[in-house]
Amino acid sequence: MFVVAGVSGNTGSVVAETLLAQRKAVRVVVRDAAKGEAWKARGAEVAVASLDDADALGRAFAGAEGVYVLLPPFGFADEDPASSRPALIAGITGALRSGRPAHVVLLSSIGAQHPAGTGPIAALHTLEREIAATGVPATFLRAAYFMENWGASLGGAIEGGALYNALESGRKFPQVATRDIGATAAALLVEPVGSGTRVVDLSGPADYSLDDVAATLSGIVGKTIPAVQVPIDGLKGALRGMGASAAVADLYGEMTDGINRGHVAFEPGTTRVRGATSLETVLRSLLQR
Numbered sequence: 001m002f003v004v005a006g007v008s009g010n011t012g013s014v015v016a017e018t019l020l021a022q023r024k025a026v027r028v029v030v031r032d033a034a035k036g037e038a039w040k041a042r043g044a045e046v047a048v049a050s051l052d053d054a055d056a057l058g059r060a061f062a063g064a065e066g067v068y069v070l071l072p073p074f075g076f077a078d079e080d081p082a083s084s085r086p087a088l089i090a091g092i093t094g095a096l097r098s099g100r101p102a103h104v105v106l107l108s109s110i111g112a113q114h115p116a117g118t119g120p121i122a123a124l125h126t127l128e129r130e131i132a133a134t135g136v137p138a139t140f141l142r143a144a145y146f147m148e149n150w151g152a153s154l155g156g157a158i159e160g161g162a163l164y165n166a167l168e169s170g171r172k173f174p175q176v177a178t179r180d181i182g183a184t185a186a187a188l189l190v191e192p193v194g195s196g197t198r199v200v201d202l203s204g205p206a207d208y209s210l211d212d213v214a215a216t217l218s219g220i221v222g223k224t225i226p227a228v229q230v231p232i233d234g235l236k237g238a239l240r241g242m243g244a245s246a247a248v249a250d251l252y253g254e255m256t257d258g259i260n261r262g263h264v265a266f267e268p269g270t271t272r273v274r275g276a277t278s279l280e281t282v283l284r285s286l287l288q289r
């Protein structure tokens with residue numbers, strides 16, 4: 001039995017679909033029973049539990065060969081985004097201690113080896129450490145920047161004629177499609193595991209810069225859309241204008257600065273896997289939504 005949390009999200013849905021297609025027994029974890037109905041119809045068991053409820057989540061994890069978990073993102077307008085992290089971390093690790101699955105795959109992030117200077121990624125550093133302390137064999141799947149993050153900027157870039165971002169325009173950095181994350185997590189779940197923890201880094205087939213994103217978008221829409229690098233404060237102001245709280249804007253500013261400084265990067269010496277989905281494929285599908 002494989003347990004999949006975050007099944008209504010980008011990556012968890014792909015993990016569950018992939019395992020069901022392989023005729024594996026799957027139990028999905030939802031916090032709203034209605035979101036489990038479609039999975040039940042496809043042959044999955046459904047457990048209702050919030051990731052901050054160690055008791056209910058521990059029952060969902062019990063007896064599992066493998067568990068897929070993630071740290072749910074905070075709300076864009078959340079005035080105190082850090083405040084929800086400790087309860088989620090305690091819920092997940094408490095459930096691992098009581099449910100004792102044979103293996104857990106955590107969706108972590110590039111840069112999670114660092115305790116600070118990474119914005120929202122710092123909470124994943126803490127979660128990795130806390131999961132390691134449970135003694136449950138763990139794989140930390142450190143995914144690159146999601147290619148789907150560009151979805152929020154494409155419409156404005158096409159209408160405004162330029163792709164504005166605080167990322168250094170010529171600096172190539174790892175990016176990955178969420179479909180490749182789900183498929184890789186499913187493959188890691190069914191692999192035999194030893195004890196302790198391992199780190200697997202995941203990026204797409206190539207690294208891409210802001211200029212590359214703008215050039216790919218230009219090629220798809222058939223007009224030149226240049227990349228324009230703005231200062232970090234400009235990014236924060238734009239995020240505030242889109243409804244982000246000051247604290248959330250600060251976290252994204254810190255992460256972007258971390259990418260530009262090479263601090264948000266894969267840890268040297270860890271195993272790197274590359275997904276097959278190109279940036280162009282993801283941008284095309286984002287434009288069709």
Ligand SMILES: NC(=O)c1ccc[n+]([C@@H]2O[C@H](COP(=O)([O-])OP(=O)(O)OC[C@H]3O[C@@H](n4cnc5c(N)ncnc54)[C@H](OP(=O)(O)O)[C@@H]3O)[C@@H](O)[C@H]2O)c1
Pocket residue numbers: 005006007008009010011012030031032035049050051052070071072073107108109110120121124143144145146149178
């Ligand atoms: N964006 C990036 O560039 C990037 C890069 C590397 C790593 N990451 C990490 O990726 C993760 C997000 O993955 P994703 O995109 O697959 O997720 P997502 O699409 O944002 O979905 C979040 C999932 O978590 C569920 N959820 C939220 N709060 C919950 C709770 N309290 N209890 C149970 N389930 C809950 C949601 O269910 P509901 O339907 O009930 O809301 C949903 O299924 C984050 O940890 C982020 O740090 C992101």
